[in-house]
Amino acid sequence: MPLFELHRILQAYAGRTVLTIDAWQVPEGKIVGLCGPNGSGKSTLLRLLGFVERPVRGTIHYQGRPAEPYADAVRGRVVLLPQASYMLRRTVYKNVAYGLRIGRVRCDIRQRVGESLGLVGLDPDAFAQRPWFALSGGEARRVALAARLVLRPRVLLLDEPTASVDSASAQMIQAAALHAHRQWGTCLIVTSHDHHWLQDTCDETVHLFQGRILGRGDFTLVFGPWQPGENRRLAAPLGRDQWLTLDPPPAGAAESDIAALDARHLTLHALTDPLPPGTAVVEGTITALALGKTSGQISVSLTVGATPFTAYLPPEMAATGHFTPGNKARLAYSPDAVRWV
Numbered sequence: 001m002p003l004f005e006l007h008r009i010l011q012a013y014a015g016r017t018v019l020t021i022d023a024w025q026v027p028e029g030k031i032v033g034l035c036g037p038n039g040s041g042k043s044t045l046l047r048l049l050g051f052v053e054r055p056v057r058g059t060i061h062y063q064g065r066p067a068e069p070y071a072d073a074v075r076g077r078v079v080l081l082p083q084a085s086y087m088l089r090r091t092v093y094k095n096v097a098y099g100l101r102i103g104r105v106r107c108d109i110r111q112r113v114g115e116s117l118g119l120v121g122l123d124p125d126a127f128a129q130r131p132w133f134a135l136s137g138g139e140a141r142r143v144a145l146a147a148r149l150v151l152r153p154r155v156l157l158l159d160e161p162t163a164s165v166d167s168a169s170a171q172m173i174q175a176a177a178l179h180a181h182r183q184w185g186t187c188l189i190v191t192s193h194d195h196h197w198l199q200d201t202c203d204e205t206v207h208l209f210q211g212r213i214l215g216r217g218d219f220t221l222v223f224g225p226w227q228p229g230e231n232r233r234l235a236a237p238l239g240r241d242q243w244l245t246l247d248p249p250p251a252g253a254a255e256s257d258i259a260a261l262d263a264r265h266l267t268l269h270a271l272t273d274p275l276p277p278g279t280a281v282v283e284g285t286i287t288a289l290a291l292g293k294t295s296g297q298i299s300v301s302l303t304v305g306a307t308p309f310t311a312y313l314p315p316e317m318a319a320t321g322h323f324t325p326g327n328k329a330r331l332a333y334s335p336d337a338v339r340w341v
């Protein structure tokens with residue numbers, strides 16, 4: 001049975017639709033990443049999954065049953081860490097213990113609070129009695145996470161958990177979330193712009209764009225503006241002498257249309273390699289490599305002009321040593337493999 005099952009979801013604010021998901025399922029115990037540009041609906045989706053907000057239309061089943069915001073079945077079990085987490089005007093200890101107290105969880109509260117602070121790398125002796133205002137931004141973020149971990153939730157929804165914290169705090173936040181996953185089987189659903197972290201950590205990554213799920217995996221978005229190119233194709237300038245050429249959308253060319261290229265449809269080539277027939281090509285500089293946690297797939301980030309692309313590197317090609325950060329490489333694609341969004 002899926003942990004979450006979304007059916008014909010629509011969310012709108014002040015009459016403006018910001019999220020539409022026809023059908024989507026999240027399996028038990030997984031780590032799912034949500035990525036996509038600003039405003040694509042990631043936080044909105046997390047709020048719906050966290051049952052702190054009701055969709056305008058559609059149903060969300062949790063463990064096979066339709067669930068409502070703040071229902072008993074989800075309270076304390078499905079827990080959201082929002083981007084801007086609110087702290088009670090009390091000590092760190094009281095902030096972390098709060099969820100246990102209001103949920104009347106039977107446990108040794110002092111021990112659990114100490115454990116949770118330890119998990120996020122904060123020494124309970126030094127931090128438990130600190131007032132809420134005597135914390136740095138990174139410490140406050142970790143206290144907010146400790147206040148969720150103390151509940152040992154079934155689902156932990158993390159909205160940009162490592163945004164605007166330093167790398168040491170980010171590592172502690174990531175390690176604490178993974179501890180929950182390993183120790184208690186907590187399902188993690190994480191939004192992040194840190195592509196490499198998602199790649200390293202997640203069983204699957206879902207790409208959102210303009211309030212819709214584009215698909216699983218990595219996509220490159222090309223925003224145009226589109227111009228008439230050769231063979232009745234459209235072309236978008238990417239950089240000096242670099243053009244992405246695509247077949248026009250079926251409804252006709254619109255300058256504002258956005259193209260999505262699935263990383264699975266891009267192939268990487270060294271500059272001297274022959275190219276597959278019928279493909280178009282762009283040349284870029286490799287900026288990073290990452291190894292997918294479950295897929296074992298090596299993903300390569302390249303920039304072509306200012307546009308970041310992601311492609312997958314077959315293991316036999318990795319051994320050639322061509323595809324390392326700083327090197328140039330070519331990306332071949334079939335112009336009819338593109339999706340217009």
Ligand SMILES: Nc1ncnc2c1ncn2[C@@H]1O[C@H](COP(=O)(O)OP(=O)(O)OP(=O)(O)O)[C@@H](O)[C@H]1O
Nearest residue numbers: 013014018036037038039040041042043044045191
């Ligand atoms: N409470 C609200 N009232 C009105 N509009 C909202 C509200 N919350 C979100 N929106 C709008 O919904 C859209 C999706 O916002 P959301 O925060 O879900 O995007 P996001 O992908 O999380 O963005 P970011 O990466 O910037 O955090 C945006 O256009 C935003 O302005």
